[in-house]
Amino acid sequence: MAKYPEKTNSPEILSPAGNYDALLGAIKGGADAIYLGVGEFNARQGASNFTPEEMENAIDLAHLHGISVYLAFNVPVKETELQDAIDIIDCAYAAGIDAVIMRDFGFIDLVKKNYPDLSIHGSTQLNTNNTETVKFLETLGLSRIIVARELDTAELKHIIDSTDMDIEIFAHGALCYSYSGQCLFSSFAANRSANRGACAQPCRWKFDLFINGKDMNHHIGGVSPISCAELCTLPGLEELINTGIKSLKIEGRMKRAEYVTASSEIYKETAEIICQDKKPDSNWLKEKENDLAKIFYRGFTRGFVLSDRNVTHPEYSSSYGAFLGKTRRVKRSKNAASIKVKLNQTLEVNDGISIHTRQRMLGSKVEKLTVDGGEVEVAEKGSIPYIHISPKTVKSVKTGDDVYLNTDVSLLEEMGKRDVKKVPVNFQIRANIDRQLEITASAGDIEVLHVSDYLVQEPKKAPTSVEQITDIIKRLGDTPYIADEIELKGQEDIFIPLGELTRARRNVVEKLQEKQLEIYHRQPKSPELPASIHKPEDKIPDKLLLSVEVADIEGAKAAADSGADIIYIPADLFDKVENDKDLGQKIKRNNIEIVLTLPAIIHEDELGEWADILGKIKTRGYTIGCGEPGILRLAHQMEIKCVGLKNFTIFNSLTTNVLQANGASRVILSPELSLEEMKDVVKASDYTIQFEAIAYGRQQLLVTEHDLLKPIVDKGFYDEDSNAFLQHKKTDRYPVKRWRNRTVIYDSHVINMLNNIDDMKNTGIDVLRLEFPQESHRKVAIVVSEFKKILDGKGKKNIPDSKVYSRGLYYTGI
Known part of the structure; x- marks a missing residue:
């Protein structure tokens, strides 16, 4: 081994x-x-x-x-x-x-x-x-x-x-279903930020998975498909x-x-x-x-x-306990109810059970146990008792339902009664007549001495016994200590009032505790940041640039024709970008900056592929879009111009400074910030770096290593052109995409700030960002054109009313 x-x-x-x-x-x-x-x-x-x-x-x-x-x-x-x-x-x-x-x-x-x-x-x-x-x-x-x-x-x-x-x-x-730090689901679905510790746990919600309009839940095992x-x-x-x-x-x-x-x-x-x-x-x-x-x-x-690729538990999303058995018989009357179960666990009265019925999981306390007609407090594993539960609970229970032990009272009591492990302390008591009482306490390498004001006396009546002294020293109460060795030195026939012994013990223990802790305690530094690190004047650009993120080459052409200043394209399309002469001409004619984006999730075995692509990008002088620290480091070493993507979760100017110091010339602010909070970051930052913020787009809520659609793919019901979404409460539809056996989930709404461009400009950002992760090329052309007209002063702030559109978190924050 x-x-x-x-x-x-x-x-x-x-x-x-x-x-x-x-x-x-x-x-x-x-x-x-x-x-x-x-x-x-x-x-x-x-x-x-x-x-x-x-x-x-x-x-x-x-x-x-x-x-x-x-x-x-x-x-x-x-x-x-x-x-x-x-x-x-x-x-x-x-x-x-x-x-x-x-x-x-x-x-x-x-x-x-x-x-x-x-x-x-x-x-x-x-x-x-x-x-x-x-x-x-x-x-x-x-x-x-x-x-x-x-x-x-x-x-x-x-x-x-x-x-x-x-x-x-x-x-x-x-x-977490998502890669940690990469989840916006709770923020956009419930206005509670997982990144900020207030996750509403939407992954535990019930969803129906639809592929091309057909409900596929029966293929993935339950109504909680993304619950881990x-x-x-x-x-x-x-x-x-x-x-x-x-x-x-x-x-x-x-x-x-x-x-x-x-x-x-x-x-x-x-x-x-x-x-x-x-x-x-x-x-x-x-x-x-x-x-x-x-x-x-x-x-x-x-x-x-440990190589378990299917980490979800779609059947039920809450805690329900260890498997107890299946119902063999159900008895019910107006005032009483019981179920017969062969036990896979020992069961006691007052334990809690869960019963997985066809409708839902039900819970009940074990009110009584009977075996062969006789009442027992404990039914052992392997026995077949009747478990008496609430008549209300049993209404939905059928023969064959799974039963679970969700509250083991004895186990909880056992855990609760565990003693707090105490620190052993050795005591040495030195007591000689007409001399001050001394007590030494030691724990590990630390030793302290307490010298009492009390002078040890000759006994006038009965002397203070060794047993009395030992008993007082052992009384350490709710301190973290327990007496280990107690050594008495000095004369035997002495008198010490028990109160004096108690005070001496208390004092030496306090000294020991202080000395043990003083090696940890430090002097506070009380750093004060400048009262205002903002610039005296707001940074308002003369004109905003327009960036567009697309998923393919045709989308890039549509963006180029419609007025994009910057186009973001997946980096694995590098060769297609290079070989498409039509796109190349559009880029050159319109002086468009091309940013090739790399994924924010890159495992070790994927590094080589992306490092090779970085090498190609460097030779052609393109910019890269990076949301992953390791790639940022490589790009900085290779002196490749870099944009820090929103995956870096930029909430403050200090993070901007770190990314700039590591090669980022532009950063995309977190979509979890309000417009006022964005303004705070911009004003406090170095004006030599550009800021970009999302003005349009369906946000990626999460990316997970779990391959949600694999069972559907294996059965031939899904390909890359399929329309897949998770539906919650018949209202919100969250598009689902499979990317390299990972799963990406997008928001049910689309941020659209066309009518609020001036508010975005007043934050001081430099670039309005439009994102099209799945939209048609026609949609790209229409939306980009509308934004471009507004930025050029040639259009009206007019957008069709749609329940799909939202203003994100820009006016609410999180």
Whole structure:
């Protein structure tokens, strides 16, 4: 069996702490580190999170237990939030935070400059899929990267072997359907930004998949086709550990404390067994996985990391528990109801069950259990009891329905009753008559001494016994300590009032705690950003340029004929661009800038193809459109003119500065910004860089590694000319496209700012961007012409009224 690299320690178990109870749960479960969020500056606004004061206490508590703490600050920061954001970092820094998890390039740069000794972990939101991106992130000063969840173990090991940075992966918990950091679905469908931690989870919604007008849900397994199962890598943990991974992360800052305890404990124990060069027993692993399912389960997937390509669970999108059995018989009356089930799990009264009926999943508490007519509190696995449940629930239940155990009361109680593991402390008490009482306390390498004002006395009556002294010292209450060795030195026949002993113990323990924490605490730096880093005057261009993104050569010709100043074309069409003389003449005649766009998702095995195309682009002097850090790095090295695409999620001028320093001459602002927020970014930035913003187009909401349409393709119902969309509530239709076995989903609405061009111009941007990911060439020509007329002062702001059109988030923001 392969051994863990270098036979050092097992990988860190990194657990979620959405609140104080979950923090205690992580300590109980033996976590090595926890991650938490403060306020709204993290990707889980739905968690309780911590106030700055609560964060300080949480950091201290974790450190006293030898646990590292990472602050999740993994959101893009708006221009007006920069001071508040750095203030929270300063508070965490002073409190002794071990690292900050971040995704905003500009804010990373700001924090690194102000706190060079603070470790920064690159969030999975940075979408790290290849070694070139790793090299780019190294230049930002990161010490760890949480790589994309879409990597398999071979890709993971290749990245680990290529860098000295620590690499972390998600090992358990909920999966995002989209590549992280690339999802706009919640923003445009529910006005709640996933990038900002307020995801409405539209991937959990019910959809009907239509191909050329026909409902195809029966071919893909259910009404929740883009809802992911829960990641569980426990059976493949040995394979993950053998890559040399530094940290195994458990998702779940919105889950209960018992979930944190159980998942931390199970992954910790399994990792330690593997790293002791032992193989976990397969039956034991199944039992542990079953325990995880009983606490939270919406189906388990091994994830892309363990080569499970079908990560969805379309049948049902909520947690419903571990499989219990099938209904064999249903009894019902006016006031009572029961179902007969052969149990696949032990079941107790007050447990919770889910029943998957033909209509929907129903839940009920187990009110009573009877076996052979007799009432029992516990029905063992393998038995066939009647489970007595609510008569209302049983109305829809039929023979053969699947039943699940969704609340195992005993397991939850067991997790809740786990003791918080305490830190062992050795005490030495020195007591000699007419001398001051002295107590030394030591934990690990730290030792403190407390000298009491009290002078030890001769006993006038009964002396203070060794048992009394020991008993007082052991009373450590709710401190994080437990007495290990207690040594008494000095005379035996002495008297010390028990109150004095108690005070002395309390004082020495407080000193020990202070000394343990002082190695973490730092002096705050309180950096102050300029009160206003805006220019005194607004930047308003004399005339806006017009850029057009198209999907093919004919679209490019239509754009060129209709007045485009800049045309974006997929980079894999390079040869067609070069060989089409008609397009070449139009480009030359109209002095059009051509930008060849590369995808924002590039895995290691795809790098070579795109690097070759970059070489061709350089020889012809074209610009590239880049939304991926690794490609940005390559282009900068090759001195190719570059546009930073919206995939970089530009929310502030600091990010603009970082991209400009790495070769971007123009950037496309995030469509999640309002017009006022765009103006803030432009005014605070260097005017030597151009800004571009979307004025028309159906937005790409997400891209996923999951091949949603594969079952349809395999059955011959879909080809590249097919019309595919997901329909939600009979109103919203989201177009679906298959690209290289990945899935791309677009918005049901089209941003159209034709009537609001002046508002866009007043933000100070330089380029209006029109996007046509799927539209006809005729549509391209019509829309481009209309915008061009307005920009030339020759047209009217007139657009046909349509429910499909929207103004995006420009007047609402997120």
